[in-house]
Amino acid sequence: MNPLITGDRIGVSRGDATILAAVDVAVRPGEVVAAVGPNGAGKTTLLRVLAGDLSPTSGTVRLAGSPLDEVSRRDRSRMRAVLPQHRPADIPFRVREVVMMGRHPHRRDPDNSAAADAAAVAAALAATDTTDLASRDYPSLSGGEQARVALARVLAQETPLVLLDEPTAGLDVGHEELVLGGLRRLSREGRGVFTVLHDLNAAARHADRIVLLERGAVAATGTPGEVLDAAVLSRVYAQPMEVIPHPFRHCPLVLTVER
């Protein structure tokens, strides 16, 4: 299947500093791709390049086969939704209005309707357990609640591709499970998910493929079983690690070891 998005030899430098170097990445329909790596490895920068927020110094991003600069703003907004990591906390609207903003790209679609908007918003609220918050003012929510609402807004956009920067940051365990399970469900619907994760075991359980970044370059890429190698992880994170088979799931389990 043709990839929804590809980054081909992506490089980003700022002054003398190289932030990304020749990174290749592709997301196909129906798969969850997770970018992992230590702080400062370039995960967020890679996401911003894929989202079009940042022009790469070298390399090309293609969205559905076309170079990103040649895709109109409107077409982009109907092909991919983006959850950034840092969001304003003081959006002066109610939760339902914020989620409804995700429907903006479909406003002029001839086959869109008020009913379709309402259904998409309701589904997004339900998927993020925010239905009960719908009437609240967004600024009155806790950080974790705001994070779920922001994700709901992204889901309401109903795009074939979603790009997420740490969607579980600040969430309690229950909601973390809910959100990660939601990503799986999106992929089963045939959508493509690219997500930055810091939790290696979340990536091990929920990603189809992992891109492990190390100081701006790809240290390893492949299935969780291929990438999550104790020797490689210990080197990349500068922290001794063990990888064992998960006691009751078909995925690896990463453990840190005392130095």
Next chain:
Amino acid sequence: MPDAAPPGTRRTLQVFAVLTGALVGAVALALAMGAVTITPGEVVRVLSRHLGLPLGSEPPFRADAVLWNIRFPRIVLGLVVGSGLGITGAALQGVFRNPLADPHLLGIGPGASLGAVLAMVAFGNPTAVAIGGAVAGGVVAAVVLRRFSGDATPDPSRFVLSGVALGAVLTAFVGFAVFAADQTSVPPVEFWLLGSLTAATWRTTAVVTVLTAIGAGAMLATGRSLDLMALGEAEARHLGVNVDLTVTLVLVATGLVAGAGVGAVGVVGFVGLLAPHLLRRRLGSRHRPLLAASALCGAVLVVAADLVARTVAAPVEVPVGLVTAALGGPFFLWLLRRRLTGGSA
């Protein structure tokens, strides 16, 4: 879940009804009160005559002259300038995602003043020159402000600090330019700092009305984009908003509207800050209704403030900007305090 909807149409209509009532009341008082008291009957007779539908007997000459040539153009100019200040404040607060934005506080008014003074020094002082210079100065200051502050989403304080610094510098330049200029060729520095509607004529009023209408139309057109920009500039882009076009439109329109106002009546502060804040709680933050209501509210504030300015120390007039500052300053402080103590704005 009916209460989940944004503040409803009914609430919006109520707000507009109250504002319209306040506007009619302020205008009626402003027509009747002043150095010469004019009875409501005379007001009706004078206005109906000039509008081509004469009611009652011919009004006394003095009432006609005072009302039609002095008081009425002044009130209309106050309405137009006030609505320009109100809508500009709301649009700037939206585009910079900052509730403390106000055209005059952030250097756009002082930029317009400087443009007007320089134009008058260079080309003499007909009103058209003052307004033209002020519009140019206002647009330049708005663009400079954007250059300095950039995308203010990550750090809104940077934007306010840039604006305040820019305003201080430009105000100082206005002072220098006024003192260096021939004292008869430009209005005194008080005019540029505190404003006055004294010199209102029908011609000035007409020019300012046209410019304000164009700018206000542009701002209303950006309403939906401004709503989405509340999510942050990057997020608005992801949703298909042309952020750069929106920002440029709002800034140029702000320069146009604030410039026209400054060229005609000088700097009248705090109205742009006040109007949107008085409305947001009742009306919500959707920009189309907020922009329109802010225009109405600004009009009420300026007409009322000018009425106070004309009558509080009669027969002496105090500058209208003194009145708006005396009202707006305490409100601003109250607002900051409420934000600090965690109330939602």
